[in-house]
Amino acid sequence: MYGGGYIxxxxxxxxxxxxxxxxxxxxxxxVTRGEKVEPRDWMPTEYRRQLIRMIExxxxxxxxxxxxEGTWITRAPGFRRKLALxxxxxxxxxxxxxxxxxAETLGKSREAMINDLINGKSKYSNVFNYxxxxxxxxxxxxxxxDAAAIVNQVANSKGSYGPYCRxxxxxxxxxxxxxxxxxxxxxxxxxxxxxxxSMLQDALNRWWKPIMHFFGPSDEMSEHTLTLMKWKVKMATxxxxxxxxxxxxxxxxxxxxxxxxxxxxxxxxxxxxxxFGDPDWAEFFAVIRGNGPCNAERxxxxxxxxxxxxxxxxxxxxxxxxxxxxxA
Amino acid sequence: xxxPHKSVPIADLHREPLRQLLTALADDxxxxxxxxxEWTGLGPILEEDIAFxxxxxxxxxxxxxxxxxxHEHLGAPDPDIHAFTRQEAEFSCCQLVEWPIGDYDFSLTxxxxxxxAAGLRMETLSLSSFTPLAQLATKIRGEVKYHxxxxxxxVGQLGNSSDETAKARMxxxxxxxxxxxxGMFEPRLGEQILDDAHIAPIESKWRERWLxxxxxxxxxxxxxxxxxxxxxPVFGGRNGYHTEYLQPLLHEMTEVFRxxxxxEW
Numbered sequence: 001m002y003g004g005g006y007i008x009x010x011x012x013x014x015x016x017x018x019x020x021x022x023x024x025x026x027x028x029x030x031v032t033r034g035e036k037v038e039p040r041d042w043m044p045t046e047y048r049r050q051l052i053r054m055i056e057x058x059x060x061x062x063x064x065x066x067x068x069e070g071t072w073i074t075r076a077p078g079f080r081r082k083l084a085l086x087x088x089x090x091x092x093x094x095x096x097x098x099x100x101x102x103a104e105t106l107g108k109s110r111e112a113m114i115n116d117l118i119n120g121k122s123k124y125s126n127v128f129n130y131x132x133x134x135x136x137x138x139x140x141x142x143x144x145x146d147a148a149a150i151v152n153q154v155a156n157s158k159g160s161y162g163p164y165c166r167x168x169x170x171x172x173x174x175x176x177x178x179x180x181x182x183x184x185x186x187x188x189x190x191x192x193x194x195x196x197x198s199m200l201q202d203a204l205n206r207w208w209k210p211i212m213h214f215f216g217p218s219d220e221m222s223e224h225t226l227t228l229m230k231w232k233v234k235m236a237t238x239x240x241x242x243x244x245x246x247x248x249x250x251x252x253x254x255x256x257x258x259x260x261x262x263x264x265x266x267x268x269x270x271x272x273x274x275x276f277g278d279p280d281w282a283e284f285f286a287v288i289r290g291n292g293p294c295n296a297e298r299x300x301x302x303x304x305x306x307x308x309x310x311x312x313x314x315x316x317x318x319x320x321x322x323x324x325x326x327x328a
Numbered sequence: 329x330x331x332p333h334k335s336v337p338i339a340d341l342h343r344e345p346l347r348q349l350l351t352a353l354a355d356d357x358x359x360x361x362x363x364x365x366e367w368t369g370l371g372p373i374l375e376e377d378i379a380f381x382x383x384x385x386x387x388x389x390x391x392x393x394x395x396x397x398x399h400e401h402l403g404a405p406d407p408d409i410h411a412f413t414r415q416e417a418e419f420s421c422c423q424l425v426e427w428p429i430g431d432y433d434f435s436l437t438x439x440x441x442x443x444x445a446a447g448l449r450m451e452t453l454s455l456s457s458f459t460p461l462a463q464l465a466t467k468i469r470g471e472v473k474y475h476x477x478x479x480x481x482x483v484g485q486l487g488n489s490s491d492e493t494a495k496a497r498m499x500x501x502x503x504x505x506x507x508x509x510x511g512m513f514e515p516r517l518g519e520q521i522l523d524d525a526h527i528a529p530i531e532s533k534w535r536e537r538w539l540x541x542x543x544x545x546x547x548x549x550x551x552x553x554x555x556x557x558x559x560x561p562v563f564g565g566r567n568g569y570h571t572e573y574l575q576p577l578l579h580e581m582t583e584v585f586r587x588x589x590x591x592e593w
Contacts, residue, residue, distance in 0.1 A: 066369035073365045074577075077585040077593035078408040079392045083385060089368050090381035097374045135584040135593075185593075193591050301370070309372025312432050315486050315494030316373075 017045040031232050036162035039105040039325070050233050051161050052106045053122070059099035060117045060124035062092045064298050068132035069141055077135065084181045085138065091174045098171065102163040104325055118303045126284065127210045129292030136196075136203035139189055142182020144207065144249060148214045150175050151245050152236075160232035190256040204253070205261045212262075212279040213287075215242045246274040335401050336460055342525055345518030346458065347402050348420065349528050352516065352566055353449070354394030355421035358411055359574070360442055361387030362581060366429050376432070379478055383439065386471045390446075393464045401460060412585040416575050417568040424508040426565075426574045436486070437501040440479035441509040444545065445538050447472045452534070457526040480545050487549030499551055506554050510535070510561035 023042050030037070037043055066089050073089060076082040100110040116122040127145055132138065150172060157168035189200040215238040219225050228234040236244075247267075253260060264277035287295065338346060364384035371377025395407035404410050424442065429435045450472055453465035486494045513535035522528045539556055546552055564570070584593065 063369065063374070070368040073368055074362055074580050075583045077587075078412065079388065081593055083388055083392075086365055086368070086381060086385045086388065090378055090385070093369065093371075093374055093377050093381065097378065100374070188592055192593075193588055195588060196591060196593075305370040305372075308370075309376075309432060311491075311494055311497065312372035312376070312486070315489040315491040 019044045019046075028230065031160045031230070035160075036165060037160050038162045044231070046227075047231050047233065048106050050228060051164065052103055052108050054233065055099055055103040055106070055164055056108065056113045056116070057123055057125075059096045059103060059113065060122060061128065062096035062099060064117075064124045064128045064302065066092045066096075067298055067301055068128060068130075068294075069138060072132060072135060072138045075135065076138075081185065084184075088142065088178050088181050091178065095167075095171050095174070098167040099164075102161075102167045105163045107325075114306065118299065118306055120290065120299065123288065125214070126287045126292065127214055128298060129287050129295045130207070130210050131294050133206070134199050134203060135185075136189055136199035137207070139182060139185040139200060140203045140207045142178055143186040144182070144211055144253075145214065146175055146178045146182055147249055148211060148241075148245050150179065151241050151248075152215065155235040155241065158232075159235050187256065190258060201258055204258055208261050209280060209283070212242070212276065213281075213284045215239075215245070217281050217284070243274055246276075250274070336458070338401060338458070339525075341521060342458075342527060343402060345516065345522045346527060347398065347404070348516050348518065348566070349522060350394050350398050350402070350461070352420045352422075354391050354398065354411075355419050356425050356442075356512075357387045357394065357446075358391035359419075359421045359577065360425040360438075361385075361391060362577060363425065363427075363429055364435070364439070367435065372432050376482070380435070380439075383443075383475050383478070386475065390468050390471075393468065397460055397464060408585070409589065412582045413589055416570055416578055419570065419574065419578070420566045420568060421570075421574075422508075422512045422514060422565040423562050423571050424505065424511055424565075426571045426577065427505070427508070428573055431497075431501075433486075433497040433501040434505065436479065436482055437498065438505060438509075439475070440483050440545065441505070441542070442512070443472055443475040443479055444541050445509075445512050445534065447476050448534055448537050448541065452529055455526075456528060461527070483545065483551070484549050487546070487551040495550055502546075502551060503554055506556075507559045507562045510556065510559060511563055511565060513538070514561070514563040514566045516566060 024044055027037075027042060027044060027047075037047075069085065069092075070089050073082065073085050076085050100113060103113060104110060113122065117124065132141065153168050153172050153175065157165050157172060159165055186200065189196040191197075218239050219237045225234065246265075250260065250265070250267075262277045264275060266275055267273070268275050286292070290296075361384045364380045364387065367377060367380040367384075369377065371380060391411065392407055395404070395410050398404035398410065399406055405413075424438060427434070427438070447469065450465040450469035454462050454469055456462040456465065483498065486498050489495060513531040515531050519528070519530045523530045523533075539553075542553055
């Protein structure tokens with residue numbers, strides 16, 4: 001998983017930096033030619049700022065995302081499922097490590113990023129502010145949310161910033177196994193006993209709204225969005241990614257005889273586009289503002305982990321060591 | 329785990345002691361693997377989160393290997409049923425592995441204590457005259473080597489830290505669970521029979537080597553173990569007497585499986 005397509009809006013930076021127009025033009029030419037931008041290359045101030053936010057939010061989503069699924073490791077039914085889920089959630093924490101390193105190449109330390117997560121300044125994917133209530137939630141998260149994340153991450157892996165693209169390539173490779181794990185649990189429940197099937201349908205009903213929210217509302221095609229697309233920071237619109245996801249996965253869900261809780265969901269034969277009911281964007285924004293079912297719990301757990309582990313980090317610090325930006 | 333499916337003949341005399349040995353090993357690895365997995369998402373640094381998760385996966389795999397031997401050679405139920413449906417008193421893990429993860433100092437110390445012992449056990453068992461066990465132990469030994477490397481590195485760094493609080497925490501963790509650690513070597517019923525047949529040594533032999541190995545690790549870290557002769561080992565686990573922590577763990581572990589043990593999950 002887990003980078004949601006949606007990066008919440010924030011206030012415009014206080015000081016507007018005017019980049020050297022010649023450097024900017026050369027940079028844009030390079031990006032248009034498909035060259036990757038590397039850490040020590042010149043880059044527009046806004047490019048750096050947006051990338052830090054995006055990669056940081058992605059990294060936070062990985063460690064926070066480990067929490068809802070992590071609670072099911074100790075309850076997974078049988079060795080096979082237990083081993084697979086342990087490996088899967090471990091991968092997610094590993095992705096956080098990769099992504100924090102990628103973001104660090106842009107000049108913000110991992111500690112600063114984690115502090116911003118804990119004090120609520122930077123966000124993570126909204127989807128993790130919902131509870132994982134039963135084992136069937138593991139199936140829905142592993143199959144559908146990982147699938148949605150793959151759509152987003154495959155797009156982003158073709159972006160312009162080298163370290164982020166390389167991290168994403170490796171992440172996508174691992175995610176494809178997560179998808180298999182999720183799909184396997186999903187299929188076993190869907191084709192299992194009546195109890196297993198009803199668990200799965202219930203989980204699907206509960207998760208459908210957060211899944212529809214995953215890519216965020218339609219993009220406003222502002223000057224700013226267009227610039228980010230030109231710089232290959234944003235690689236696809238939220239709507240395009242959502243359509244791609246629906247085309248790939250709704251048929252797979254329906255094939256298994258499961259229903260989705262949206263009476264208006266259907267593919268329009270003329271436009272080839274999926275039509276759906278109002279996904280309740282008011283709820284989406286409420287969750288972003290911190291009022292989702294699990295926002296407080298997730299941050300409290302993360303904060304407790306940071307506080308409890310502070311002595312270890314302090315003791316491991318070498319007085320004569322100097323901060324080194326990781327190699328990208 | 330690559331284990332031959334052909335059942336190897338076992339003398340009647342050896343069956344019950346061997347069953348006890350393998351169950352103790354399986355249960356120890358299962359329960360500690362479960363505990364270590366509880367660190368997922370909560371580690372003091374990402375790298376430690378990932379390390380504990382790796383170790384937990386290995387240990388779950390080791391448990392599965394031992395339960396598989398029990399199933400294939402000694403008539404025990406299949407590993408899932410065996411691990412997920414027994415009552416608390418039927419478990420023969422030592423009490424050390426049952427304790428909650430506590431703080432990182434407790435978990436790291438337990439990891440060192442346990443894996444040093446596991447390393448020695450696997451080293452000897454890789455020469456066991458019971459071939460299937462020798463093969464499994466050889467495989468596990470290769471993995472435990474990295475666990476020990478990890479535990480030594482972290483205990484060494486914290487034990488040598490210029491931070492006095494960290495050192496004090498580590499020393500306290502060692503002192504607090506030393507009796508529990510000695511409980512890993514609770515004598516097993518019929519252990520001498522297995523020793524005589526070169527299947528597995530008696531526990532006191534392992535205990536002796538473990539003390540030497542532990543002293544060697546702590547030597548030069550500023551940490552030390554209490555006098556083992558003055559600490560009462562916490563026995564009971566091998567005979568089904570457990571701490572108050574095991575029952576809730578089993579309840580949680582089997583929560584989904586119990587919904588329908590016959591279903592395929």
